[in-house]
Amino acid sequence: MFTSEIPNHSLNKKEFIKKLSAFLPKNGILHKEEDISPYECDGLSAYRNLPWLVVIPETIAQIQKLLQICNANNIPIVPRGAGTGLSGGSLPLSNGVLISLAKFNRILAIDPLNRTARAQPGVRNLAISEAVAPHGLYYAPDPSSQIACTIGGNVAENSGGVHCLKYGLTVHNVLALKILTMTGELISLGGTTLDYPGYDLISLMTGSEGLLGIIIEVTVKLLPIPEQTQLLLAAFSKVEKASNAVSAILSAGIIPAGLEMMDRLAIQAAEDFIQAGYPRDAAAILLCELDGNATEVIYQLEQVKTLLSSVGAIEIRTAENKQEQLKLWKGRKAAFPAVGRISPDYYCMDGTIPRKKLAEVLIQINKLSEKFKLLIANVFHAGDGNLHPLILYDGSKPRELERAEQLGAKILELCVAVGGTITGEHGVGIEKINQMCIQFGTEELKQFHEIKSAFDPNNLLNPGKGIPTLHRCAEFGATHVHRNSLLFPELERF
Amino acid sequence: MFTSEIPNHSLNKKEFIKKLSAFLPKNGILHKEEDISPYECDGLSAYRNLPWLVVIPETIAQIQKLLQICNANNIPIVPRGAGTGLSGGSLPLSNGVLISLAKFNRILAIDPLNRTARAQPGVRNLAISEAVAPHGLYYAPDPSSQIACTIGGNVAENSGGVHCLKYGLTVHNVLALKILTMTGELISLGGTTLDYPGYDLISLMTGSEGLLGIIIEVTVKLLPIPEQTQLLLAAFSKVEKASNAVSAILSAGIIPAGLEMMDRLAIQAAEDFIQAGYPRDAAAILLCELDGNATEVIYQLEQVKTLLSSVGAIEIRTAENKQEQLKLWKGRKAAFPAVGRISPDYYCMDGTIPRKKLAEVLIQINKLSEKFKLLIANVFHAGDGNLHPLILYDGSKPRELERAEQLGAKILELCVAVGGTITGEHGVGIEKINQMCIQFGTEELKQFHEIKSAFDPNNLLNPGKGIPTLHRCAEFGATHVHRNSLLFPELERF
Numbered sequence: 001m002f003t004s005e006i007p008n009h010s011l012n013k014k015e016f017i018k019k020l021s022a023f024l025p026k027n028g029i030l031h032k033e034e035d036i037s038p039y040e041c042d043g044l045s046a047y048r049n050l051p052w053l054v055v056i057p058e059t060i061a062q063i064q065k066l067l068q069i070c071n072a073n074n075i076p077i078v079p080r081g082a083g084t085g086l087s088g089g090s091l092p093l094s095n096g097v098l099i100s101l102a103k104f105n106r107i108l109a110i111d112p113l114n115r116t117a118r119a120q121p122g123v124r125n126l127a128i129s130e131a132v133a134p135h136g137l138y139y140a141p142d143p144s145s146q147i148a149c150t151i152g153g154n155v156a157e158n159s160g161g162v163h164c165l166k167y168g169l170t171v172h173n174v175l176a177l178k179i180l181t182m183t184g185e186l187i188s189l190g191g192t193t194l195d196y197p198g199y200d201l202i203s204l205m206t207g208s209e210g211l212l213g214i215i216i217e218v219t220v221k222l223l224p225i226p227e228q229t230q231l232l233l234a235a236f237s238k239v240e241k242a243s244n245a246v247s248a249i250l251s252a253g254i255i256p257a258g259l260e261m262m263d264r265l266a267i268q269a270a271e272d273f274i275q276a277g278y279p280r281d282a283a284a285i286l287l288c289e290l291d292g293n294a295t296e297v298i299y300q301l302e303q304v305k306t307l308l309s310s311v312g313a314i315e316i317r318t319a320e321n322k323q324e325q326l327k328l329w330k331g332r333k334a335a336f337p338a339v340g341r342i343s344p345d346y347y348c349m350d351g352t353i354p355r356k357k358l359a360e361v362l363i364q365i366n367k368l369s370e371k372f373k374l375l376i377a378n379v380f381h382a383g384d385g386n387l388h389p390l391i392l393y394d395g396s397k398p399r400e401l402e403r404a405e406q407l408g409a410k411i412l413e414l415c416v417a418v419g420g421t422i423t424g425e426h427g428v429g430i431e432k433i434n435q436m437c438i439q440f441g442t443e444e445l446k447q448f449h450e451i452k453s454a455f456d457p458n459n460l461l462n463p464g465k466g467i468p469t470l471h472r473c474a475e476f477g478a479t480h481v482h483r484n485s486l487l488f489p490e491l492e493r494f
Numbered sequence: 495m496f497t498s499e500i501p502n503h504s505l506n507k508k509e510f511i512k513k514l515s516a517f518l519p520k521n522g523i524l525h526k527e528e529d530i531s532p533y534e535c536d537g538l539s540a541y542r543n544l545p546w547l548v549v550i551p552e553t554i555a556q557i558q559k560l561l562q563i564c565n566a567n568n569i570p571i572v573p574r575g576a577g578t579g580l581s582g583g584s585l586p587l588s589n590g591v592l593i594s595l596a597k598f599n600r601i602l603a604i605d606p607l608n609r610t611a612r613a614q615p616g617v618r619n620l621a622i623s624e625a626v627a628p629h630g631l632y633y634a635p636d637p638s639s640q641i642a643c644t645i646g647g648n649v650a651e652n653s654g655g656v657h658c659l660k661y662g663l664t665v666h667n668v669l670a671l672k673i674l675t676m677t678g679e680l681i682s683l684g685g686t687t688l689d690y691p692g693y694d695l696i697s698l699m700t701g702s703e704g705l706l707g708i709i710i711e712v713t714v715k716l717l718p719i720p721e722q723t724q725l726l727l728a729a730f731s732k733v734e735k736a737s738n739a740v741s742a743i744l745s746a747g748i749i750p751a752g753l754e755m756m757d758r759l760a761i762q763a764a765e766d767f768i769q770a771g772y773p774r775d776a777a778a779i780l781l782c783e784l785d786g787n788a789t790e791v792i793y794q795l796e797q798v799k800t801l802l803s804s805v806g807a808i809e810i811r812t813a814e815n816k817q818e819q820l821k822l823w824k825g826r827k828a829a830f831p832a833v834g835r836i837s838p839d840y841y842c843m844d845g846t847i848p849r850k851k852l853a854e855v856l857i858q859i860n861k862l863s864e865k866f867k868l869l870i871a872n873v874f875h876a877g878d879g880n881l882h883p884l885i886l887y888d889g890s891k892p893r894e895l896e897r898a899e900q901l902g903a904k905i906l907e908l909c910v911a912v913g914g915t916i917t918g919e920h921g922v923g924i925e926k927i928n929q930m931c932i933q934f935g936t937e938e939l940k941q942f943h944e945i946k947s948a949f950d951p952n953n954l955l956n957p958g959k960g961i962p963t964l965h966r967c968a969e970f971g972a973t974h975v976h977r978n979s980l981l982f983p984e985l986e987r988f
Contacts (some may be wrong), residue, residue, distance in 0.1 A: 113741070113850045127756045159690065167680045169689060171697070174664070193846040194878045195652065195663060197917045197926070197933060198961065199945050201707075203665070203697030212693075223745040247607070253718035253787075295788070295793040352687040356607045384688045396954075432691070439691060443679045450948035451693050455941070467692065 004471065006092030006093055009074045012475075013052065016073075020055065021032075023065050030054040033199045039098050042090040044431055046347070046401065051078070051092030058103045060216055066485065070097060071182050081091070081122060081212045084145040085350060087429030089115070089157060089209045090466055101152055104216065107131050108202040115222040118173060121152020121215045125159075128220065132433045137222040139463035142169035144333060145210040152215045160206030160425030161358050162258040162289075162332075165383035167223065171206040176219035179205060179212075192219065204451070209427050210462040212455040216315070225292035229257070231325040234308045235282035235315040239263060242284035243358035246382045248307045250355065254300055258289040259383030263362070264392070266335050266377040273338035276331025279315055286313075286382065287332055310365065317341050335379045336390065343375070343392035345399040347404045350426035351415035364414055365389055372407040374400075385423030387415070413438055428466050436466075437473035445470060498965065500587055503568045507546065510567075517559050522597075524548040533592050534986040536577040536584040537639070538925055540895065545586030546549040551707035552597045554710055558678035558766070561708070564591060565676050566704040575616060575647030580842060581923030583651060583703045583959055595646055598710065609716040610669060615646025615709045619653075620704035625859045631716040634661035637919065640826060651703030654919030656752040656826075658784075659877035661717065663919070665700040670853045671830040672842065673706075674701060676950045686713065698945070703921050706949040720785035723751070724795050725819040728802045729776035729809040733757060733920070736778035740876045741948050742801045743782065746850065748794055753877030757856070760829050760871040760884070767832035770825025773809055775796035780807075780876065781826055829873045830884065837869070837886035841898045845906050846912035849879040857907050859883055866901040868894075880918030881909070883985050891937055894981065924962050930960075940966060980981045 013031065020029050030036050031053050041048040052075075057063045070077055076096035083090050092098045104120035107128065110133040111117070117128055125146040129138040132205040133458045134414040142161035143149055151160070158170045167173070175254055176190035190202045205212055236242040242261055249256065261402050262270065263284050271278045286308075290300045301318065319325040331338075339346050353361050362378065365387075375392040384476065389411055393404040412422040422428070436445070447465045452459065468476075500933075507525065514523050522531050523545050535542045544988050551557045564571055570590035577584050578844075586592045598614035601622065604612070606629040611622055619640040623632040624886055636655035643653070649671065652664045672685035684696045717763055730736040736755055743750065744804075756764065757778050764870055765772045772779055780802075784794045795812065802810050813819040847855050856872065861871040866918070869886040888899040906916040906929045916922070916929040930939070942961045946953065962970075 032600060035562070060734060113745070124950045129543035158694075160689065164688070181941070183935075186938075187937050187941055188935070189938070191913060191915060192916075193879060193914050194658070195654065195701075195846055195918055196915050197701075197930060198938070199702055199942055200694075200697040200700065201941065201945070202666065203694040203946075205571060205688075206691055206694065207691075209737070211555065227747070229504040251607070253721070293790070293793060299787060299789040350811050352689055354608050354686050420687045423691050424689050425685075428691045433661075436691060439683070441677075442684070443681050444692070446679075447695065447949070448693055449677070449679055451698075455949040471804050 005075050005469055006075050007459055007463060008097065009095060011073055011075065014102060019069065020066065024062055024359055025058060027055040028058065030056070036176070039083070039120060042088060043086045044088040046090070047088045047091050049073070049092050049094060049100040049204050049431055052095050054098045054100060054340065055102045056103055060180070063099065063180055063214060063216065064214055067180060067182055067184040071458065071460060074458065074460065074461050078462050079156070080216050081150035081156070082124070082148050083158055083278065084149040085153060087348065087431040089427050089429035089462070091430050099214065101150070107409040108137070108217070112137065114192050116219055117222055118217065118219045119151050121218060122150050123152055125154055132222050136225050138218050139173065140223050140224050141170050141173055144336070148444060151218050151220065153247040154369065155215050155218055156210050157210065157427040158425070160381070160384070161247050162260060165255045165259055165381065166255045169273045173221045174202060174206055174218060175221055176311050177202050177205055177215060179218035180214045180281050182213070182438045182461050184456070187213070190219070201233065207427070209466040211452060211466050212461065226298045227293045229289060229291045229325065230297050231319040231328055232288040232301070232304060233328055234286045234288065234313040235279040235482065236284045236312070237282070238310060239284045239362050241285055241312050242358040244311045245286055245308055245313065246310050246355060246358060249304055250383065251402070252303060252307060254303060255287050256383060258282040259292040260287045260332055261285070261380055261382035262332065262335060263378040265375060266339065266379045269342050269377060270331040270335045270388070273341055274334050276327055276333045277332055282314065285415055312478070319468050326357045339377050339392065343395065347391040347393065349387065349389045349391065349408050350424050351387050351412050351420060351422055352424040353387065353418050353420035355414050357420070358382065358385065358416040361387070361414060363420055365411060368414070369408055372403055374404055374407055381424070384424065385420065389450055409421065409435060431464055433468045433472070433475045435467065435470045437476050445473065499963055500589065501568050501953055501957060503589060505567055505569065510689070511547070513563065514538050514560065517558055518549060518614045519552060519632060522550040522552065524550070529980055530830070533574065533577070533586055536574070536582060538582040538585070538923065541585050541924055543581045543586050543588060543591040548592045548594060550594045551599055552672040555625040555769045557593065557674055557708060557710065560593070560902050561674060561676055561678040561807050565954060568952065568954065570957050571954050573650070573652070573708050575644035576618070579647060579651055579923065580844065580920040581925040583921050583923040583956070584884040585924050589593065595644070595706065598702060602711070604629070606631060607735045608686050610713055611716055612711065612713045613645050615712060616644050619643050619645055619648055632719050633714050634668065634717050635664050635667055640741055645712050645714065646647070649700050649712055649724045650702065650704050651707050651921040652919070654875070654878070655878065656754060656816045656875065660749045660751045661937040665697050667715045668696060668700055668712060669715055671696050671699055671709060674708045674710055675953070676707070676955050681707070681841065684713070692880055692984045703765055703923060703960040705946060705960050706955065721787045723783060723785045723819065724791050725813040725822055726782040726795070726798060726809045727822055728780045728782065728894035729773040730778045730806070731776070731808050732851040733778045733856050735806050736780055737856070739807065740852060741801055741856060742805050743798055744877065746797060746801060748797060750782050750877060751785040752781065754781040754826055755779070755828065755874055755876035756829060756871040760873045761834065763871060763899050764829045764838050767835055768828050770821055772825055776808065781822060833871050833884045833886065838888040838890065839862065841885040841887065841902055843881065843883045843885065843902050843905050843910035844918050844920035845914060845916055846918040847879045847881065847909050847912050851912040852879065852916070855881070855912055860905050861904060862901055862908070868895055868898055868901055875918070878918065879914065905927060925963045927959065927966070928970045931970050936964060939967065
């Protein structure tokens with residue numbers, strides 16, 4: 001991290017704790033190493049740093065007061081939900097206060113008629129769907145970490161998941177937000193109606209990675225649980241054929257609830273771990289979930305089967321029942337830990353490409369894998385064009401982490417080169433901040449900084465993450481070629 | 495308009511025109527009264543004002559230069575598409591330059607595989623669907639003015655339309671934007687992939703009513719033309735029953751492509767004008783359009799018919815063929831001019847309420863109609879809860895326009911009181927700027943002004959529209975009760 005990007009202060013920690021003790025619960029201020037070490041990283045565990053202080057407030061008034069004091073004393077803040085983020089968005093600062101929102105874990109209201117739920121930010125993603133299930137409803141965005149990750153964190157990162165192809169990202173499923181600005185002011189945004197006047201600050205907050213404000217309440221849209229769900233597995237002898245199948249299904253006007261792809265290395269790792277019944281010798285498999293009313297699903301099932309045959313699937317299997325559906329999904333959902341079993345370490349990438357570039361990008365990723373001499377297992381949301389290449393490495397070997405990171409950066413740059421982006425659903429955080437210099441030009445970055453100043457002029461909210469300074473991009477500069485006129489010259493330009 | 499909200503300058507018009515002539519086409523600068531009078535209003539014709547100057551640039555470089563000169567000389571700017579807006583967003587300023595984007599009327603690219611189209615801002619909404627029809631695609635948001643309104647204006651106002659219930663507002667269908675800031679800098683936002691890193695400036699720009707930048711390119715998402723479309727008409731003896739039908743259909747998990755309601759006055763006016771075959775004696779009718787693949791549509795059609803019967807529809811009719819569908823839609827689409835035939839003037843309102851409040855709000859609107867002694871015809875996007883009450887008045891009678899405006903304001907305040915908003919799809923513009931003081935509190939408005947400053951610190955882009963100054967809200971203050979603890983005390987609080 002560039003220390004020049006982080007505001008400084010010279011406060012005495014003991015005196016500061018005393019000040020906070022006046023309004024925070026006794027066990028809500030952590031400073032001893034054994035107490036704060038669980039907070040030293042989030043899901044991106046390659047980056048670790050001990051915070052100056054961890055604070056666990058219990059009321060909005062307490063956060064407001066804390067923010068006012070931090071603002072007055074130039075103390076940077078890092079908000080944290082469940083800490084499951086994969087781009088280091090909650091990585092603590094050595095001179096900053098980490099605010100845990102763990103105590104804000106209540107669902108405040110469920111409105112089955114308007115199909116909305118209002119929740120505190122620390123409520124777990126899955127807990128919302130569980131709470132509204134008796135009404136026949138659910139909350140659609142389902143990141144893999146949904147059992148643990150929080151709705152506040154989902155908003156901060158604009159989280160995705162398997163079902164985002166049909167039902168959209170977090171930003172498409174949030175109706176209202178309450179946020180606190182760095183000066184502690186409460187702002188209410190949105191409502192439960194279709195449109196809202198004024199600037200769309202809800203979308204602006206969603207995916208802003210804790211840089212603009214602290215989310216203290218979220219109202220989400222709920223959907224009726226589909227009448228029926230069917231799951232298809234299709235196997236292919238070539239990755240290109242699987243890519244063609246994705247295009248064929250979507251071109252036919254069918255939007256599956258989920259459309260996932262895995263390549264051979266990922267298939268074999270998952271199969272060794274879970275015995276999901278995947279064909280071990282396939283070059284790629286597709287999992288295609290269809291949902292809706294019974295008639296619609298049965299009709300689409302036949303359509304998809306015909307399409308899969310026509311592009312040359314070597315096997316097409318329909319899950320016979322709910323149990324078999326779960327078994328097939330289990331292999332996909334356990335793909336990350338499965339890869340963890342066959343390699344000492346792995347580095348999970350997240351990039352998005354236009355769907356029609358799938359086959360081309362996979363060939364290039366293969367080439368990069370050979371060049372960097374590191375294996376890559378590919379698992380991805382194929383329908384969205386959202387790739388999750390898993391780079392296998394051994395952190396105990398000299399410089400292998402570094403090589404993995406370099407390879408990861410190249411993959412992201414490849415995504416930009418074909419007209420895609422450096423993130424699909426994991427955010428930028430600290431991990432991809434340099435690649436933002438490739439994704440955007442100076443004018444866009446300048447405008448981003450103006451937006452940041454409009455909320456947080458002293459740059460105290462999660463500084464050093466998300467949006468790079470122009471200074472950083474200049475340093476990174478050697479490879480800074482906006483929109484890639486030079487990177488990957490062999491690729492057709494978008 | 496508060497003149498204190500508009501930046502001032504004391505430039506000599508003749509000298510300024512000379513300056514512009516150096517880089518603008520000769521017929522691209524209008525200043526004579528007969529030339530500029532066509533621009534004196536947009537679709538909200540009750541407000542009229544002659545601009546200082548009208549400029550019709552032909553290239554991006556010309557707009558950039560114009561913006562730089564205006565910025566340096568403190569000259570306010572009003573951008574204009576087709577001028578079909580209904581909230582006065584393009585109302586000119588006496589000391590400002592009106593920029594017409596009429597010459598930016600080319601579709602730049604169509605990508606059938608990725609289902610996107612890239613267009614200049616002056617391209618008409620319907621022209622996009624026409625251009626992509628050979629590929630079996632269309633652009634979903636369809637404001638009533640779609641034959642004339644432009645895609646740039648649609649983005650500026652976040653336009654809706656009949657099909658927004660199923661396919662979303664403009665903001666849900668825009669993938670990328672190019673904008674010019676007030677200093678003439680070009681900013682590229684978004685792309686053709688699912689997610690994009692950085693702050694979501696696309697959503698922020700969408701619906702910002704020309705206050706943040708000039709839109710110079712729009713990339714939209716296209717959808718496959720549905721295999722089949724069916725249209726149902728249902729008639730009811732009471733408005734409440736029609737409202738219940740809306741709830742019943744949506745609660746069953748069916749999302750119609752369109753779900754429109756008209757009350758008796760609107761039905762009769764439309765019928766007298768168009769002879770669409772509407773039942774003249776019904777208290778309300780619903781038009782319900784279903785689309786999708788053939789199996790799905792037939793299945794849903796039966797479901798909807800059963801639901802309509804169960805809530806007591808006195809007539810249920812399915813359009814037999816395409817011709818009859820068009821005839822039934824024609825009555826709805828001509829409802830505004832039809833009302834224009836039975837009243838010297840009418841004032842079209844636009845508010846949104848939570849769907850479950852439909853019946854309650856219609857009763858209140860009726861009461862307001864009696865109190866103000868002005869008839870109201872109700873036509874609305876029932877599925878979205880987006881109301882369009884048409885207030886009938888006679889502008890030639892003393893103070894009747896004023897009374898109509900007061901009644902309109904009351905209706906908007908009613909929408910806020912039940913948890914709704916003061917706009918559904920027409921924007922705030924100049925028309926509803928006072929009601930923004932009811933919709934939002936001081937903290938939200940302050941944050942909006944910070945956002946404005948982040949793009950346009952000198953307040954030169956469309957000043958006096960969209961977001962009220964705190965000063966204005968203080969003046970409006972007598973009735974300023976945020977979130978309505980006092981307005982409509984007889985209503986259940988949301």
